[in-house]
Amino acid sequence: MCAQFSPEEDAMFEKIGAAVLKRLKKTRNPGDLLSVLASAHKEFDRAYASAPAAALATVACRAGCGTCCHVPVGVLAHEVLIAAQYVQKHFSPEELEALIARAAAHREAVTGRSNFERTLLKRPCVLLREQSCSIYEARPEACRSHHSNNVDACRTNLENGREDLDVYIPGVRGRMFAVMLAIDQAVAEAGFDGQAYDFGSALHEALTSSLCAVRWTQRQSAFPESCREASEPGDEDSGVMRAEGYFQ
Template sequence: MMNETDTLGFFAAQAQAFTETLAGRRGREDLIDGLLSQAFSSFEGNVAIQARDYPAIACHKGCATCCTLRVTATAPEVLLIARYMAWAKFPDGEMNLAKRVAKANQQTCSLNEAQRVKLKRRCPFIHQGACLIYPVRPLACRGHACYDKQACVDAAAGRVAQIPISKLHQTFRSLIQNAMQSALRDAGYAWGLYELNQALSLALADTRCQQLWATGAEPFAEARIKEISLQEMGRVFDRIKFNSAPDATLGPRNLH
């Protein structure tokens, strides 16, 4: 894994790259596509390089054991998924994903993390064990990987509390996501993290959400995750940016 100097350097380089993308595509229809293509490619590429000396993860298509956890996403990720839902062809022509998301939101939006896990309510995008939005799944999902499938099953059943999660995936998810958030903040866009089901329900109910977000508004404010305040995160980003504190490194944030 990277040391502190490498971590800070990686964060800074990622933030600068996102800043350039936001500046170059401001006002363009492909801003979100470019931003997230960059985020997802950076995550997959860096994990692939660093994982060569690590055991293989146990995650595979058809395994949706962890898909009862809360999922958080940035506004660009929410908007990308909402757009994907509008045009993608899904296995069942009668499947109304918007209704499934709305129902899931009704069941989970008032629950804390522990209550959400206890409810064992599966993600509305899981169909026959597979993720229907896999190509555009958020960084939170990409960054949650485990080395032991049985441990995931036992955790889901409440038999164990800890599982061997890949710290590599978790770290790169955090660094890349936080770097993107920092760049969004500097560019004047809403940069918080949102509970996915609730934010998607808002996006699907109002087609103006992308336009509003592009003007600097925060259309998903009521879905924002509040465990870590924006002020606290902003201070951390500023410390990293200006190298004013040796402890400014952003460790993995468990906001799945």
């Protein structure tokens, strides 16, 4: 799949992607589709646990940091809907109302801005609570896939609005990206929405309109264009996952 994957990581991509696609195709009840993908997120834990011990020893990420929760997060529709389901199940009415207000403010702030401009805003994720994720069990795939070996470097990158300092851990990053791409490619191969969306904006839409989930199960675009991840000029298709015939 990826020239930068090791043979082991490439095998993970193929195995996980094929398994997820098979389960999606076998699922007849539309109401069970998101559960298939939420269950697939357990593959991130397995991939992390099986990473080289030396690589895991360098992971600096800890609860209460929250640095990476201040940058734009691009997601596919199923990730938003999984998060929305979790919120609706676990948040009180007062917490839900406050979240919708934060998401609306986020959406207004980022609309019409480039990805770089959004990065410079340093807006905290609308689900960040006391510098920790309030939906950790249902967090997006990108949040599961990025690990750092240096917290101070992360803070410097955030302050500068650029990833000038390399904080990634090769023995961990490739494995997590293999899982993320496998799930997302399987979603695209099954015909579901492959458009990348801004997480905060799409979450606002999902929490205020039940039609988003309906459209997704019908293999339509789940969210309006105003929720899309910002694309680079002249490269509007860069944030779209398309069916490529993998896992056949």
